[in-house]
Amino acid sequence: DQQVKQNSPSLSVQEGRISILNCDYTNSMFDYFLWYKKYPAEGPTFLISISSIKDKNEDGRFTVFLNKSAKHLSLHIVPSQPGDSAVYFCAASGLTSYNTDKLIFGTGTRLQVFP
């Protein structure tokens, strides 16, 4: 049972435009969400996170939006740059509920930013 879903396996965006990556989750006990970027042969790199008490968190070109009622979050990258081309993973944690660092990951979305 996939508790965190990224339904788009790939996304292609022109440089300078907005990239929107989506993530849905099913477990209402999740209260902390993260986005990681991963290049081939490297470990995931933390990008941005959001707690369930917020609906938006912004860090430079990256903004994460959380819609708790829809159990949906999205990552916006504006403007997109070729160096953003990577696989993006959404992850969720039931931090306060389970007292654990365990992350449940989505299957990833491969973003390609072309000139």
Add this chain to the structure above:
Amino acid sequence: KAGVTQTPRYLIKTRGQQVTLSCSPISGHRSVSWYQQTPGQGLQFLFEYFSETQRNKGNFPGRFSGRQFSNSRSEMNVSTLELGDSALYLCASSSRQEGTETQYFGPGTRLLVL
């Protein structure tokens, strides 16, 4: 601060052998988690250690085990290797601050079982 380090980076084993992977967390981090990444299953949680105690365990067979030492370094062991164990094994460390938490990943150990 140095990041999470994992050794070895690459490993080739044959079926039936066992393997031990090592992870050194970021200095000051007491929590270490292990994940397996495969093309078919994505990133899946193996187990998590905090202060030398296993705090959580994923859905993997008993052939997968781990431990954490007093300096927070962690090892994971896979016994009786199977072809399907070929994967990228990732270690992540974390430190809770202000009720929130972020895990930082190492580069991974790529294991190939022949």
